[in-house]
Amino acid sequence: MATLTNDQIKVLEQSRQRLAQLTRSLGSLIASLNQSDPLPPWSSLQSQASIISNNLISVSEQLSDHRDLLSTLVAYPGPEYPGRTQANTLEQLLRTKLDPRVEDWVERGRIAGTEKPPPDTFAIANPSLAATAAQKQLTEADLAELWEWAPIEANEEARRRNWGGNFTLEEREAGIQNVVTGLRKQLEDDEEEEEEDEEEDEGEEEMEIVGVHRKSGGNGVEFDIAPHHAHPVQPVVPLSDILRYMTTGRMS
Amino acid sequence: MHELLLFASVPTHQHAELLQQLAGLTAMQPRHCFERRLIFKAYRKPGVANARVGASQDLQSGDLQRVNKMLNGGMFYTQVVGPIQSADFADAGVTDAAANASANANPNPVNPDPDTDTKMDGMDSESSIPRSAYDFDQQSWQLEFRDIPEAGTRSAVTSRVMATAALPRGDIVPSMNAWGYSFVTEYLVEGDMFIHNDIVLNLHRVLHYPTNPGEENQPRRQMPTLQQMAPLEKSGSYVLQASMMVQDGSNQETMKTASQHLFGLREQLKSAVRLEMADRLSLDTRVK
């Protein structure tokens, strides 16, 4: 039973730090899910998820890099170990088998690892890829969830672009003369006129909608003004008459 | 209890879109609802309203003044509201075949339940009314009292005193009559309900029943088919109602917070619909 070299202690200390990081980032994700109402914006969730994912990778690398050392290490209490006050930790350290709950997690992880594509392509990191790659594995419920989630997200992405023009904002900023369209026809940049039109029509177009997107703060939703509706039908009976009927059963 | 409200008229072409937008906003699927709404009106025997102040027998004069004041107090329209299912409409999936199938599905097929038989015979004889599974005697009801909206509120939101109380099932008219209310008419409200934090959103419209002679004077015991129902607003428009309940209406702080939540919603929806407070007199429940 040799004592540990300084290098070996360093490896253990590194592992401890990485596990501590992982625990912290998991804890902060759980806390933000529990405490913020409404839920944190998806961008924040995603960044937390990728932090966790990075932590996992580094833990996993650390553990496999030093597999030889870690699998041969044996823990035993030294005489100076405070066994009385730290009995719980001691018991954990002296376990020869995993906690049954942990054993379950490990088992589930192994099954998931062998049957499914690598976990990092799964929904969190890249939902659209996951949808195609993992389509067969998705259950009905997962699919339904995805479909509920996707339209709003897609729409939100789409809303970031100013549709209707011939050029994107990036293209315009970079100078439209540089854009390779592959077309012979000369495209006009009609942005300026559009803005004027919108201002003029604002009053009557207010009632018409095409979509919904979340405000950048992640708090609430806004609706956008849509092109003209195909068959607008204005109500014949004024609102006040409807309410009067609902109240008394009479229109007047 | 107080109720704070905003309303908007929603043209029929906008209905489908607004449903989707509200589903997105509230992160819930619309809950489709049908409600029978029975309108009752307080009545008082004619001729006793303006009794003269005469010699008092067992009343103190202060009491007499109080009684006279009460006699001239407000009387109100009150609604009795009962939820129904789409299956309650005649022909809503209950065809002869289905009815027979359910009869056969009786746990004791050799000796079919005599109850079921009598019921069916009874219904067959009423050939003018299509068959439905609707059971009026099991219809649940609640009394919904709404006062006239408060006048002169500075905030741009409709605010009124409300009370809701569950009533016994079945025929509620005898009790309502005894309590001082007479049945006026009934209609059906069809629409979708959403919950957005502490706000209830109803996107609904009024449907009329087909009129059969003799049915106007009491709540109907049978439901027609849904196709026979006609919208009150012929163009098919809907009403969006955003409402919020406040337990203690005298607490200015909570009332203010509640109005602000409604205004927040109005802002969020402003490019889709214009939520506004209602014309106070259009929600006047007083009997004149």
Next chain:
Amino acid sequence: MPITGVYFIPAHPNASTALGNITERLRSSFPDEDLIQLGRWTLEQKLMRDTPGLLPTSSGPNQRPSKPRYMQFLSLSHYYNHGFIYTSEPAEKPFHPPNAASPSPAATPATPRPQGAGAGAGAGAGAATAGSVNDSTTSNISPMLMTTVPHSSYSTLFQHFTYACQPFWCHRLTVVVQNGVFYDIGDFRVRLGDVRQTYPTNRVRGTVVEIEWRGPSVIDSLDGAVTSDVNEETDSGVDVSLSALEESDIDAEFAATALLIREFWGRLGVEGAREAILVPGVGSEVKERLVKLKGARNGLSGPTEDDPDPQAGADVARQYLEVLRFNR
């Protein structure tokens, strides 16, 4: 629904009530029984009157003095799932608003509830002793309609009537039994308590005694038969002879049990009590049950989520409300 009788012994304000006396008589009249207090019970009644009826009768030359109308709210701790509202039937059918579509004679809504049921029970009251409530009060007020409402609605509805119905309902008084006690004596359960008025002023009103027959009764088996799913009745082992029951049998059962209750009360020898046993309408729900058992449709409320039997206790509620219908 058990058969009960209710007695009320009025007391003068500020005088002691008959409660101690009755408890003592119970002890001495049934020396073989251990008088053990089994628990407590409470009661609250809020009485409303028709507001116009409070005016002096000489108020109008062209006006007949009308019968007083009452609306009584009762809450009993032994039927905690629901409250009782006992209301005078409208003297005349409500007239319809002027825009009612057809002025056909069918315009008055037919009342589906068998109002004759009350009269039927009254027939059994032939055996009633003089001085019972039937004779003294019912003649000058209109018949009463019993409605049971979920407990959550009880106070909301009361508030509604005081807030929105002032021209026709006026809250006159509230009485409570706060510390009622009950005993089992032989086949009877006896509930006793002092009735205090808490509105408009505090005062003692008297003592109320409820005597419940807990011996065998055909009515109990009827309850069991209906509360279980009607569809199963053919093989649920219920005595088939139940369906051979007639309303007259139920009247007879009530009348017979009333005699038992009166005999019990008689043994106590308490004077000056008002009795309510075979009050109008008593047994209506039992008869509705019978009709239901026989397979016809009717307006009886079935069990709800919160309340296994929404009409339980309607009879005893009627009895309480008859004896507690005080003038101020």
